[in-house]
Amino acid sequence: MGAEKPARGGNIQRAAAAELSLKRPKPKFRDVWPEIKELVKPRKWLLVGSFCLMLVNRACSLVLPASFKPLTDEVFIKHHMAILPEVVGAVLLATILQGITSYSLTQLLSTAGQRLIAELRTKVQAHVGRLPVSYYDENRTGALVARIMSDVEGVRNIIGTGIVDFVGGVLTAILAFAYLLMQSVPMTIVTGVIMTIFALLVQRAFKTIRPIFRERAKLNAEVTGRLTESLGGVRVVKGYHAEESESRVFAGGVEKLLNNVISSLTAQSLMTLSSTVIMGVVGAVVMWMGAHANAAGKLTPGGYFSYVMFLAFMTAPLIQLVNIGTQLTEAMAGLDRTREVLSEIEEDANAAQHHALGPIVGEVKFNHVNFSYVDDKPVLHDINFESKPGTVTALVGSSGSGKSTIISLVCGFHFANEGSVTVDGHDLATVKLSSYRGQLGVVLQETFLFDGTIRENVVFSRPDATEEQFLEACRIARVDEFAERFEDGYQTIVGERGVKLSGGQRQRLSIARAILADPRILILDEATSSLDSESEAMIQQGLNYLMRGRTTFVIAHRLSTIRKADQILVVEQGRIVERGTHDELFAMQGRYYDLYTRQHGLETNLFLAPGEGDTVTA
Numbered sequence: 001m002g003a004e005k006p007a008r009g010g011n012i013q014r015a016a017a018a019e020l021s022l023k024r025p026k027p028k029f030r031d032v033w034p035e036i037k038e039l040v041k042p043r044k045w046l047l048v049g050s051f052c053l054m055l056v057n058r059a060c061s062l063v064l065p066a067s068f069k070p071l072t073d074e075v076f077i078k079h080h081m082a083i084l085p086e087v088v089g090a091v092l093l094a095t096i097l098q099g100i101t102s103y104s105l106t107q108l109l110s111t112a113g114q115r116l117i118a119e120l121r122t123k124v125q126a127h128v129g130r131l132p133v134s135y136y137d138e139n140r141t142g143a144l145v146a147r148i149m150s151d152v153e154g155v156r157n158i159i160g161t162g163i164v165d166f167v168g169g170v171l172t173a174i175l176a177f178a179y180l181l182m183q184s185v186p187m188t189i190v191t192g193v194i195m196t197i198f199a200l201l202v203q204r205a206f207k208t209i210r211p212i213f214r215e216r217a218k219l220n221a222e223v224t225g226r227l228t229e230s231l232g233g234v235r236v237v238k239g240y241h242a243e244e245s246e247s248r249v250f251a252g253g254v255e256k257l258l259n260n261v262i263s264s265l266t267a268q269s270l271m272t273l274s275s276t277v278i279m280g281v282v283g284a285v286v287m288w289m290g291a292h293a294n295a296a297g298k299l300t301p302g303g304y305f306s307y308v309m310f311l312a313f314m315t316a317p318l319i320q321l322v323n324i325g326t327q328l329t330e331a332m333a334g335l336d337r338t339r340e341v342l343s344e345i346e347e348d349a350n351a352a353q354h355h356a357l358g359p360i361v362g363e364v365k366f367n368h369v370n371f372s373y374v375d376d377k378p379v380l381h382d383i384n385f386e387s388k389p390g391t392v393t394a395l396v397g398s399s400g401s402g403k404s405t406i407i408s409l410v411c412g413f414h415f416a417n418e419g420s421v422t423v424d425g426h427d428l429a430t431v432k433l434s435s436y437r438g439q440l441g442v443v444l445q446e447t448f449l450f451d452g453t454i455r456e457n458v459v460f461s462r463p464d465a466t467e468e469q470f471l472e473a474c475r476i477a478r479v480d481e482f483a484e485r486f487e488d489g490y491q492t493i494v495g496e497r498g499v500k501l502s503g504g505q506r507q508r509l510s511i512a513r514a515i516l517a518d519p520r521i522l523i524l525d526e527a528t529s530s531l532d533s534e535s536e537a538m539i540q541q542g543l544n545y546l547m548r549g550r551t552t553f554v555i556a557h558r559l560s561t562i563r564k565a566d567q568i569l570v571v572e573q574g575r576i577v578e579r580g581t582h583d584e585l586f587a588m589q590g591r592y593y594d595l596y597t598r599q600h601g602l603e604t605n606l607f608l609a610p611g612e613g614d615t616v617t618a
């Protein structure tokens with residue numbers, strides 16, 4: 001059993017992810033092929049249709065160069081005017097068909113490409129949402145945003161115009177090459193050799209450019225991530241007058257990005273330069289050899305012009321391939337990173353976590369739990385306690401002692417390395433987390449609010465709540481008192497992270513949210529900040545209601561909560577050093593007594609452990 005648990009799995013997952021990223025420094029076409037196949041499969045017929053259109057399009061494009069031979073040899077030189085209408089008619093018809101097919105291709109493929117981006121974004125976001133908390137601990141928000149929004153952008157080139165243009169280009173080149181061979185074998189062999197060298201150069205250039213693109217996406221994510229953080233933390237930035245240093249950090253990131261773009265631009269312009277030179281060389285060779293072939297009576301003037309035109313038709317797609325190749329390279333790099341994210345194991349995908357919980361009563365037990373975030377750095381040691389259904393367990397202790405970690409284990413964010421955490425007798429490591437989390441409610445110190453309305457923020461925990469249930473929750477949590485005073489009532493926008501509300505209002509809102517969720521197990525991380533006594537009283541009333549009949553875990557700071565707790569666990573350096581009720585612990589005159597009496601003189605209703613708040617040791 002033990003070996004299957006996701007806690008160990010968590011470390012294994014991390015190691016596997018690290019190993020995977022080491023193993024895949026560069027995406028190869030065959031690596032991303034399964035993904036491409038998956039994307040292409042539902043759009044098979046669209047692509048088949050597009051290829052047919054492409055065939056017509058490319059065949060039509062060859063009519064014009066082919067017309068040069070009869071036009072020059074028959075019409076211009078021999079004045080056979082009878083064939084002129086046929087030649088002109090064929091050219092006109094072919095051009096019109098070419099135009100129509102080009103238009104349809106762009107329409108069909110661009111729409112399909114954009115739709116694909118939307119689908120892929122939704123898929124990646126949903127997957128990221130289902131990943132374990134440990135994944136978020138290790139990845140920056142900005143990087144995740146880039147994974148979801150930018151990385152999938154490039155794939156439009158795979159389904160979109162990129163791949164069809166690519167194949168179309170190759171097809172035209174082959175057709176043109178066959179025609180050239182029919183006209184003059186020696187001239188075609190010489191130009192063929194030069195073109196092959198060019199193609200090899202292009203391939204090398206792709207190899208150089210690919211890592212630059214990978215690096216660019218990484219830099220982009222870093223710069224965007226830092227920018228998001230500094231904009232989000234504007235109050236701290238301004239409070240410390242750190243605008244300039246933030247600007248410097250940003251400028252540094254932008255500079256790196258610029259250098260990256262410039263290095264890829266250099267490679268791209270080198271490719272353009274070499275393609276121009278190659279065209280010149282091929283042109284000169286053809287001119288030289290064509291003139292000699294004409295003098296020897298082996299090539300008519302019409303044959304020569306038509307040859308030159310076909311050559312141009314063969315070279316143009318080759319040069320176009322440089323562009324499309326770059327786009328495809330970019331798309332593959334993006335797809336590779338997307339695949340990396342999609343290959344992360346979702347919380348509920350762990351085979352060991354198969355047990356779907358029905359409604360629970362909320363009996364939580366820690367059985368000799370040891371836990372570490374990082375190997376060899378244990379955070380919890382032999383944690384052993386039981387919380388009976390409907391009771392309050394308060395956790396107190398110094399900062400960094402492991403209180404939040406215990407709560408994380410109750411929430412199933414992390415799992416015990418040794419021992420087990422059980423809910424109603426079921427080991428959380430074997431439980432389908434989606435069936436458990438629906439019965440869990442959290443009210444955290446850092447209230448998490450969206451930039452939406454008060455209503456949206458409350459019903460977030462239960463989107464299908466009725467109007468009565470919503471209003472009842474707001475009334476119990478005393479949200480009604482301030483919400484109804486706003487001009488827009490419950491439709492008032494709270495601002496990013498709730499900046500337009502006071503600390504107390506934010507807390508009341510998050511209590512309403514938890515009341516509406518009606519959880520069996522409640523997690524409370526009380527705010528340490530002093531609130532005025534009126535707010536405090538209101539919040540306490542809401543909390544009292546909320547805690548009633550639920551198994552509550554609270555990182556407690558308010559004495560009222562602690563006094564009322566059925567058991568208090570005093571945590572120090574990852575161990576429970578004392579346990580009991582307030583009266584029992586107080587009478588013991590141990591660590592709890594110490595913490596309590598030291599702080600009591602400073603705060604009347606606030607219990608601050610050492611290291612928390614602005615405490616002065618008495």
Ligand SMILES: Nc1ncnc2c1ncn2[C@@H]1O[C@H](COP(=O)(O)OP(=O)(O)OP(=O)(O)O)[C@@H](O)[C@H]1O
Nearest residue numbers: 137373374379397398399400401402403404405406
């Ligand atoms: N995601 C993490 N990765 C690695 N170590 C962590 C992580 N979260 C916490 N820790 C470490 O685990 C230890 C316990 O932290 P925890 O947050 O549980 O303490 P706490 O008692 O809740 O502290 P506070 O009261 O200050 O919030 C600390 O040493 C901390 O550095």
